[in-house]
Amino acid sequence: MRDVAKNARPKLSRSLRLGLLIAAIIGLVTGLFAWRQVESERAIDLDDVARRSHVLAQQLSDRVVHALTLPDEQARAQLRPRLEGFRRLLGYAVFRADGQLLAAGKEVSEFTGRIEGAMREALRTGKEATQLARAAGMRVHVYAQTLPEEGAPTGVLVVVHDVTYLDERVVTRLAQFGFWVLIVTLLAVALVVGSTWLAYERPLRKLADWMRRLRTENVAEAPPGLPSGRLHSESDRLAASFRAARSTGKALSEAALHAEQVWTPERLRAHGLAALGEAHQLIVVSNREPYMHQWRDGKPRAIVPAGGLVTALDPVLQACGGVWIAHGAGDADRATADPGGRLTVPPGDTRYTLRRVWLTREEEQGYYYGFSNEGLWPLCHIAHERPVFRADDWEQYQRSNRRFADAVLDEVGAGQAVVLVQDYQLALVPRMLKEARPDLRVGLFWHIPWPNPEAFRICPWGPQILDGMLGADLLGFHLQQYCNNFLDTVDRVLESRLDWDHFAVELRGSRTLVRPFPISVQPWSERHVPEGENLVSQLTALKEQYQLGDSFVAVGVDRVDYTKGLPERFRAVGRLLEKYPQYRGRFTHVALGAPSRTHIPRYREHLDRLEALADEINWKYQTDSWKPIHFLIAHHDAKTVHAFLRMAPMGIVSSLHDGMNLVAKEYVAAQTGGNGVLILSEFAGAARELADALIVNPYDTEQFAETLRTGIEMNETERRARMQHLSRQVEENNIYRWAASFLTELGATRAPGAEATNGNKAVAS
Ligand code: F6P
Secondary structure, three states: OHHHHHHHHHHHHHHHHHHHHHHHHHHHHHHHHHHHHHHHHHHHHHHHHHHHHHHHHHHHHHHHHHHOOOOHHHHHHHHHHHOEEEOOEEEEEEEEOOOOEEEEOOOHHHHHHHHHHHHHHHHHHOOOEEEEEEEOOEEEEEEEEEEOOOOOOOEEEEEEEEOHHHHHHHHHHHHHHHHHHHHHHHHHHHHHHHHHHHHHHHHHHHHHHHHHHHHHOOOOOOOOOOOOHHHHHHHHHHHHHHHHHHHHHHHHHHHHHOOOOOOOHHHHHHHHHHHHOOOOEEEEEOOOOOOEEEEEOOEEEEEOOOOHHHHHHHHHHHHHOOEEEEEOOOOOHHHHOOOOOEEEEOOOOOOEEEEEEOOOHHHHHHHHHHHHHHHHHHHHOOOOOOOOOOHHHHHHHHHHHHHHHHHHHHHHOOOOEEEEEEOHHHOOHHHHHHHHOOOOEEEEEOOOOOOOHHHHOOOOOHHHHHHHHOOOOEEEEOOHHHHHHHHHHHHHHOOOEEEOOOOEEEEOOEEEEEEEOOOOOOOHHHOOOOOHHHHHHHHHHHHHHOOOOOOEEEEEEEEOOHHHOHHHHHHHHHHHHHHOHHHOOOEEEEEEEEOOOOOOHHHHHHHHHHHHHHHHHHHHHOOOOOOOEEEEEOOOOHHHHHHHHHHOOEEEEOOOOEOOOHHHHHHHHHOOOOOOEEEEEOOEHHHHOOOOOEEEOOOOHHHHHHHHHHHHHOOHHHHHHHHHHHHHHHHHOOHHHHHHHHHHHHHHOOOOOOOOOOOOOOOOO
């Protein structure tokens, strides 16, 4: 409460200040007006007095003209009885033409010296003259007229009035005006302060109180009514983000409490599946398959395709069992599966079933290369690549999504299942599944960023994409920011009900929760990669093969994609060597590049340009025994990737935009020595979690080069401290925690027509 009181005080005084300012303006304006009014009334009154004086002077003028022809004594004797006044007329005075007083009324004779000004003025100009003077404690009006009116003047007749009452009238009028000005001002101030208080201050104080409670307690109530609709909806979003962040934070703090209980495959199997109900089969469906078979020397050889999706999901399926449905894209895939497209994996093991979906060449071209990777991929990534949307591709996208959905329904049969749909290639599948089987529990995880509504709106089939996605009970993104963007997009594009308070969308009777789940990796210790002696000999062999010697190795592992910032990274390496020649021969960048989507011309061009750029930089700096960039374009297996990650004291991730980027986490997870340095692009989702990396803007070549230098020169203490934090972060938030969180949240959603099997279980640490 103290916070609120502290914040409220300046707000109150601000509104009072506003009231006082308005009061001052009203006071000044009405005061000026009143003053002018009173002054003009006073001028009219004085004019009246002057007119009256003139009439009186006219009445007396004949006698005075005659008297002026007489000697003084006689003249006085004649004039005296006529010169006395009555009430406000104080009396008259008569002067000769030389300015000598001839005679005056009794009262006027007491201050004749004060009335001479008007008399002299009249003599000087030959016209009547008036004067206001203070005399005998009064305000007097003096009117002087030369006589006779025609010809040379022989004297001056002066008429004197007491006009003190006019001053008094001014004061009274001003007081009256002042009173009304005060009343009007007070009313205006009361109106302004009152309405500001009711319309803004009170709601804002309530908002402040609500925000404080949102921060300190777990408030479920909606934000208070606010003066602006925009502010209201922003508060809703803030609350939802806060709650989402709190639930992540809660998971983190619970993780800290159980630091030693890092999530394991066993724990995921026991807890994660319990969250869904034992009767449910787990089905993952994605475009990319976890194991692909290709012919090599007449024999089928299994490879693990590059990409974060496979890296993340394979350990989950290995832990939980189930079926993974994916496109059979390898040329030896049919030969290695049964007639139903099924085989058990990993090869040589039977942890789960891979069910391959067969697509025609046209389907693959339109759905995967076309709509998914020339349309949705650049649409969702800010890498300044123009999306291409073709109607034929959209046809194939729909048709192929139907194929995947049919495969899922075929696997489910009459049973119960939890279906985890993966990524942008399958956006329509959740709705297709729910239309056929409303009782299925369906989650969709979007592995790439979600753009802002303006960017998304260019997709001609945006509403259909959103509708398809909103078939899911739970929709996951890596970051809260993508969840916000998604809800904003739905808000703009679809007629639906948005529940910002719970971060949910209701559309055609179905409800979709939207949540952030930052994806992660499996510990390297669980993978079959060389360790100890075997690793040492592997590293020695690699160093010899690439003539790395004692060079400081900085490694990058990427699909060759224009979103990964490879040209930017190569240029930063070039700049480093240009600016700091001492690193020539001592620093080597090894870029492991997996060719990707090479049927798309843009990807082929990108690969060609990269090779040319690497050549150019190498040509400039290389020596007989050293070259700065080893761009190794090939499909590298996990053992090779692991060896380079272990060998390199520096890992580089330079994405121009990336949903998460698991290579950053893979590098950290591989640092068993605890002293590697991670250089991480601020535009990769991972940068939100891995704050102890050296964060770079890949577009800023100068800064990038300097950061490389900082990383090379960083002392061991700092390197270890940073890597310790990073390792703890990755270890505690591994892929099993991610899967458990997603499954638990999905388990807690209520699928229409199906009984909730587990109630509302919280994500355990
Ligand atoms: O990081 C995840 C991801 O980008 C997926 O979205 C994608 O499926 C994968 O990596 C690799 O791309 P592709 O499947 O086209 O080879």
